Amino acid sequence: MIPVDFDYYKPESIEEAARLHEQLDRQKMLPLYYSGGTEIITLLRLDLIQTKAVIDIKAIHECREHILGEDYLVLGSSLTLTQIEERNAFPLLTSVSKEIADHTARNKITLGGNICGEIFYREAVLPLLLTDSLFVIGGPQGVKILPAHEAFQQTMQLGRGEFLIQTLTRKDFLGMPYMSVKIRQQWETGYPLVTIAALKAKGEIRAAFSGLCSFPFRSKRMEDELNRKDGTLDVRMDRALRHIPAPVLNDIEGSAEYRLFVLKNTLTDILTVWEVEQNA
């Protein structure tokens, strides 16, 4: 049971949602955009967040769009992870998504909720970072479009009252070779020790990570080292790992040392497969 009360709003347009947020914010209602709601319900029940009003964005048409257009794949932020998997227009995203939570939970968890949530793994953002996707963001100032790497830096960079409406991914990225590997401490569902998503774009390797640091990230500096042609794989790997952008997590899921060990082995496996393929 959720021990506190809140009001529930279900606007049908971006403008209405943004207006409501502004109004409720002024009234000190601590409004929250509500998508799948799974995290909001859980954190409210544990008294870890506060709100007196939630704004459910699932009735906003743009947030439900799922279109493979001429140039872009459009994914509404309120699509559930299983809806995205079933359509499978973006195989790398499907592959990462299928490892998040469990199938029934993914019938409720949404793309936007995963990326904008407090729970820091946010694994669904990895494929979007790797494919230079665009994020469509709405708010009191209207709608804007930002590259994923600007909109998402450790967390979603949203101004007051802003929310994620959609992501746009260029179609040419959708068919590129990819790999994603999620290593857990145990079991076959649950949060990652490390998740690695990798894409081969025009012969260059791109890689993004979750569970390694306290935020998911893609590092161009790590990629540059991985793509250098000099040195053995082992040397390139060591050089790349020097550019991990923050302390490696050292927690009950696994020590920093163990995470690095797992990361290095998994990345080595991925690169080996691709380089063998390339040289074949």
Added chain:
Amino acid sequence: MPETNKKVLILSVNDEDKDIVFRPADTLLGVLRGKLGLTGAKPGCLNGDCGACTVLVDGIPMKSCIMLAIEAEGHKVTTIEGLINTKTQASFIKHFAFQCGYCTPGFIMVCHSLAEKQPHADKAVIKEWMQSNICRCTSYQEIEEAVASILAEE
């Protein structure tokens, strides 16, 4: 917005419309058990981890502890009480696919939905769907047999 002032919710549960006096903060699980007396969906972890609270919403399995009752308005909710005399129920009994039975309604809901939506599901899909639920008594072997027999029949 009208939603916020609503005090009464009309929910379609097991093919019957029910008027419910509710708070927007009520979870679907809370309303089913506390307001409708449908105690088949079980509270377990309340975090979305265990699956004991699973119901179907428009035929899709949902963990009712992480869903607000108001979100179910306009949709068809099915609980374990709505699956009486189904093949899924019979199969779980035939295969003794339970010990204490606490997790059983959740497993049956997922199995029922899978059989309806993907009657030819392969082993990987069956595993993916069924991994959403946890059985503390570890009746997994029997549950697997019950699920396999339902899908084989479909």
